[in-house]
Amino acid sequence: MSYSPDLSSGFNGTRLRTPNHASCSGMCSDCVQECPALCEIGLSAIRGTEAAYPANPNGSQFASEKKYPIDFSDFNINGRVFGARGLPEDADIAHPLSVDLSCSFGIAHPVAQKMPLILPAVAKLNWQDYYAGAAIAGVTAVIGEAVVNKDSGAEFSNGRLTYSPLIKDMISRFRVYDRGYGDIVLQANYDDVSFGVLEYAIEKLGVKSVELKLGQAAKGIQAVSKTMSYEEATAIKAKGRMVYPDPASPEIQKMLSSGFKPVFRAMGRLPMYREESL
Structure with a gap:
């Protein structure tokens, strides 16, 4: 069985001419000279390495299009009809509203959370409600790497960041609704470290949690x-x-x-x- 992807994707704005595809290559099963579409082969032939990068990175969030051999529907949650775990075996106490999902992460300085969730990195689109919602829910949210590159108001001195209104607004959005649970984490890639983004955020904005990226987007490619x-x-x-x-x-x-x-x-x-x- 092949799980090879088709040579078209919303990621780079490509598409295939026909729904009939060769599973071993991802190409249309009949590649024609007069093709009106632009698949990934055509895009790479014309634009080269641009085929490996998103068509609209600043206005989109991307998810994997890989077809996995398993699905969430393959899993079942089996409930219990006898007894209780985590609560007294008392029908007046053991009910859904009594469930406690609180937890913490970290060793030296643990961060308490209302739920075992960490919202993945976002640095564009509707980040305002994203960070506010995380604070209200009592969980952690992450500000994506290279966010300073999107900040038209950022100021630098001798190659070091001295002011970033965007990072300040993102952190403030979480702090306004902070109930003492979760945290707002700032990612930093290699350029961010070189520009002193972490020092600025920690010293000027009071950021307590950071995440060092050992590779752009956690993989060995360049942004x-x-x-x-x-x-x-x-x-x-x-x-x-x-x-x-x-x-x-x-x-x-x-x-x-x-x-x-x-x-x-x-x-x-x-x-x-x-x-x-x-």
């Missing part, structure tokens, strides 16, 4: 986003981020003067941590 203009690429590079190709290089300057507009990509650095540095 890559397309920039729409030379001016934008230059501004991003001035903040200390990597831009490819280098907008200041003589070759690019020559291309620009001749009317050619190259495609710039801002890239996150891969971590080069060592055990002793951690």
Whole structure:
């Protein structure tokens, strides 16, 4: 049995022409010359490595399209009809509203929670209600890595973050509804550490919980986003981020003067941590 994915995805805006697919390759079973669609093969042939990155990263959240051989419907929750666990065997006490799901995580400085849940990282879309809801529910929520890259009001001095109204607003959104349970956690990737995002958040905003990312999105790829203009690429590079190709290089300057507009990509650095540095 094959679980190979089809060569189309909402992730990169591709689609297949026909519902009949070859299971071993994910291609249409009849690939035609006059195809009006754009599958991942066509996209990669035209745009190269762009096929490996999302089409709309700033306006979307992505979930896995992988077809797993099991499903949540394969699991059953078997209730008990005799006795009780965790509560006295008393019908007036052992009822749903008496259930206690509280827990904690952490060793040196445990964080108490009302439920055993940690909401995954978000740094875009409706984060306001996301963080507020976590605080109201008494669970932990995570601010995604590289959030400072989305902050148009961020200020830097000598390559270090000195002010970020977006991070401040995100933390405040949780703190307004904080009931003493859960926490707001700030992720930091390699660039964030280099920019001093953690120091700023801890010293200026009182952040107590952080998460070091040992790889962008927990995997060994670099975060890559397309920039729409030379001016934008230059501004991003001035903040200390990597831009490819280098907008200041003589070759690019020559291309620009001749009317050619190259495609710039801002890239996150891969971590080069060592055990002793951690």
